[in-house]
Amino acid sequence: MKILTPIYRLAASAALIAATALMPAKSDACTRVVYTGFNSLYVVGRSLDWKTPIPTNLYVYPRGVTKQSSNQPGAIRWTSKYGAVYAVGYDGGVTEGMNERGLSINGLFCKGTVYGNEETKHRPPMSMAMFVAWLLDMNETTDQVVEVLEKHDFNLGGATFDGGTVSALHWGITDASGKSALLEFDHGKVRIYRGDISAMTNDPNWPQMSAILAYWEKIGGKNMLPGTVSSPDRCVRAHYFVNHVKKTGEAALGVSITRSVMGVSSVPYTYMIEGEPNLSSTQWRSYSNLRDLSYYFEITTNHGIFYIDLKKVNLAKGSPIMKLDTGKSADYVGDVTSRLMPSEGFRPMY
Secondary structure, eight states: OOOOOHHHHHHHHHHHHHHHHTSOTTSOOOEEEEEEOSTTOEEEEEEEEESSOOOEEEEEEOTTOEEESOSSTTOOEEEOSSOEEEEEETTTEEEEEEETTSOEEEEEEOTTOOOOOTTTTTSOEEEHHHHHHHHHHHOSSHHHHHHHHHHOOSEEEOOOBTTTBOOOEEEEEEOTTOOEEEEEEETTEEEEEOSOOSEEOSSSOHHHHHHHHHHHHHHOTTTOOOOSSSHHHHHHHHHHHHTTSOOOSOHHHHHHHHHHHHHHTSOOTTOOBTTBTTOOEEEEEEEEETTTTEEEEEETTSSSOEEEEGGGSOOSTTOOEEEEOGGGOTTOOEEOGGGOEEEOOOOOOO
């Protein structure tokens, strides 16, 4: 192993800082954090950032609903074990959600992702529109999700959106015990990472991002933190703050603390940089209280934050699918579980 002398360590550190600073600001700027409180309180915060509006409605599906992974031959069919709340973009694809066991899965953009290869193309097709729903419907813990992913008996893919954009994503997974994992696809290969995944954003991939986080941990956030809207800078800020804020076992305070962490690691709405017309800014944020099964939603242009309490929803087999139309939510504040309306469900954009 080559040992770096102090001057070479300094040069390497400077190069890392420079590389981080030069990351393009027009990244797809989503952020995810996991707040750890007392008394088994875990809150997963997530921001959805994009250059154009992504209408997102909330659906609550009960147990016992049969779904399929694709409209292509050989699609996987399943009947849900668990009820769940989904955030559904364009009323056609599940971007994230939380099930009744306190399992949360969130998809964030990650350029360079390649889902398939020659080995995977003959496996059963799995649409991006249904991938998160499949995992939430059939699993209770992070370990169970990882076991399913490691088998990799599916071929992930999906439709483009927003004028041909490919949904290149990686996923954060956290269960009610606080155990987390991060999933990435590397030219058809499943890469799963464990350990401290209390914050994640977009590019680069996790091995490189974790090296950046390790570097900034040595500097110490109370001395200096990077301040741009680039993905590495936002991840460094989110990681530092979510691990240095006060811990509480009170649900409302825990969500508020998580909101404040997300605020300092998001991209301000309508923020612009000259020469970067496609810069993404935060459209909405969600907060999943994995202990108390409350799913909060905060639209940037709305007056307040509102939430669905899964404990108050009938998730028994045969119960209706319920929907919250966020297009009508400008004045929603607080518990909006009673505003859920029966629905036929969303139509997957396979």
